[in-house]
Amino acid sequence: MLWACILLPQLALDSVLRRLPDPQRPLALVTGPAHLRSLYAVNASAAEAGLSPGMRLSAAHALLADVATVEHDALAEARWHRFLAAWAYRHSSLVSAQWPGCVVLEARASFQLLGPWPRFEARLREELTALGFAHRIALAPTPRAARVLAGLRDGMAVTSAPAMREILAKVPVRRAALPDGAGERLHRMGVRDLRALRALPRDSLRRRFGLELLSHVDRLYGEADDPLDCYAPPDHFDSRVELGYEVEHHPPLLFPLRRLIGDLCTYLSIRDGGVQRFVLRLEHEGRVQEGAHTDVEVGLLAAEREPARLFELTRNRLERVSIPKPVVAMRLLARELPPFVPASRDLFDARAQQTLPWPQLRERLRARLGDEAVYRVAPAGDPRPERAWRRDDGRPAIEPVLPPRPAWLLPHPVPLRGHGLRIVSGPERLESGWWDGEDARRDYYVLETAQGQRAWVFAPVGEREGWMLHGWFA
Template sequence: MKRHLCLWFPNWPIQLQQVAEPEFRNRPLILTGTDRGREVVGACCRLAARCGVHPGLPVAEARTLLADRRHRASDACIQAGNSERDRDQLRRLAWSCESFSPLVGIEEREHPSSLLMEITGCGPCFGGEESLARQLQAVMAERGFQTRLGVADTIGVAWGVAHYARMRHPVVIIPANEQQVLHSLPIEALRLSAEVVHKFHTLDVRRVSQLLALPRKSLPSRFGRELVLRIDQALGAALELIVPERRPEPVVETWSSEFPIPATQALDVVVTKLLNRIVSRLSERQERIVGLCWQFRTEDRQSFDLALTLIRPSRDERHLLELLRLQCERTALPDGINRVRVEVTAFRPQSIEVQSLWGDNQEQNERDAVALIERLASRLGEDAVLRPRLCPEQQPELAFRYESAIRSRTVVRGGTPPVDDGHCRLSRPIWLKQRPVPVDVLSIIPDGPPCRLSWGRESHDVAQAWGPERITTGWWRGNQVRRDYYQVELTDGRRLWVFRDWSRKRWFLHAAFD
């Protein structure tokens, strides 16, 4: 009998986001999706769930629930989910598990969160099946992922145990106990649709043992053929195969010669031919380039490597050659090249692009922006071309960070900020001073809005003031920040952003509205 292992990543989209950006671990995080044209919660973390948020809830209601818990809502983050990225990262984890099993695949669901492995005969190589499962769980823990594992004869039982045994350590079911364990599981462990599960719950059928006690002949007509198939798969009466996730075949083209050539000839002739071959191969596979690596070797065995990362997958040879030439302007290649190697380090399946009959200025503007960023990064270096990213942080000077525009591989569309904290704010200035400037303030009302501001040799009367807006940071930050911000309009028309620092009992000028 074959043996199978199920590796489940609970709340996979949230885990993936928190591993990529650890600052979200201590804040309510919601990933959105669409349902019948509505924006709904696709996934949420435990902090958001404690506020009453759950998948399928309209985002507007989720914001209201978070607003009722203000100590959490101020740090909440709402982002758009990306199921394609989630599946791609799960596929990469499947590749990394090939050292534990020669056959690793992804569960066949619309939004998968589990890996399936056939481990027949693999246990002795790791000191037993339980040791294999523990080592696999430890590897995932080192990467920051929480997992649940189940091992059984059939994929169905392994999946059910991993999801519903509620054990943090791996659960290994020996063949003699498999039937007993299956009977004790809830009917959800059979991988049934939500509609079928709801029907059984209305009949007060909640355990697999109760379901199996029903007349088998009446099940297909009342609940569909999927139910009988899932039962047979769990019992081992129906064959279920794992579709393996194989690493893609490397795409590499090489040129070598006994007679060295100048660098210009290597670029103009050799690289052009190699790129043409690569593009032809990817066209047959319906894939596009995301990353490229060029390696030039000289006759005295010196090697020069150049790497290229694209924001938008492409097969445009002219664009790729232009980016390579821009890189060579930054790192001059020597003459005497006798070997050139071009390898595609990353690629994506070709997607279908729907074009408007009347044109789409926003789409064209985005393409132009992507091309510009890629050219600048090739000429100046990836770390020289940055984009600001909003962070779920209340302290204004810490509410953003700079990241590589290339490595982030995103271009923000107009009007859609990448982070939303879920509550209204006063308008913010675009530019902050590098350091808040101390100012002297005259107020008519104690602890009230400023009526006159003075700094240096300047003194100005305030015509209008709006506020205060209280901004505080969490106790876990150490030195807590507690400020009251005001927007003030001076008599000369200028608008400033000032705050009172309650810890230092001082006023500061933080920004001006241009």
């Protein structure tokens, strides 16, 4: 096996920056009690101004008065860690997020599908950059070795066990991810690298540091099995974005909406599925349980997972909803995730950039005009022509077998007068409607006029005069 480790050096910070329209503005995550606030992480522009993690918040304001601050949310950081594990699951069936700040995945099995490691690595970096997460990537025969190498140098790739052992021997103990701070303690004792550590008696190391250290080193070198807590994707999608400010109009909501839709489509590609119904929840000040939210329901006629299409449909529905109170957060919930079947396309599509497939046009019209404004027409079980069709709502119905009907049916029958009328076919007797007060007893004929037109007419039962025109055949 070959394991790739994706190290996320600023996961908590990136999870905040990716939802901001201007991520270059100085920003710091703060933590600690109210009387002793300190900086947890800072972005590049804040670091250039002299701010650094661990600094007191008062000192940070003294250096940079206009720095934006956001409370560090450990639960949100863990949630984004799981999201990136879900993203990695689309590239490998063996993914683990058991170590904080990194994701490891088995890569060798994916080479046949995604190409050799340089191409695979480039794809991982491209997608992580699009998602908005800084990263370091390394490849090694064991997951722990990949984790250590990613911390040493970005882009390292070791594919053989002898080469891995040679590189690991020179790794400083303080950077070998040893458990319980053992690396710092060993460094103070004069043990500088893993070669010196492995030269020490194992019994002495076990008595002083415990079995966990020896187990870690054995698994690091691949001398013992390393069972990982493998990731399994959930069966629903639930993501929330806090805006950090109050929004009273639709345009400022579009940027976080695009991020939420992109995350949803990433999740759908992981499951190789689509979404047919989801809810965009606009949260206002107050408790959600007390109704301080506005739900925008998005329903599609078929499963979809194209980001641009889902964003366009959701934006159209969002713009039709009035915002009663300022919005402070957005949440996207999707529980109906049916299988997704990609639409078939011709090999030589003519001017595809100027055409819009019917499913896309249908969903766009429903989003703009409303669900009831766009529908299909299907035959009904009533033989009366004016009641012989219905709105197709997807429910099965009995479709009667009838003789040919005209393509142009008049809204109301009108008298047909003229000379040279010739009966082509008929009569077709219709007797129906006695149960709803609109009893109809008619004999229908197909007539040909002197000009060669074919008309669909009826007369009272048993008569051949007083024709009433009901439609024209093409």
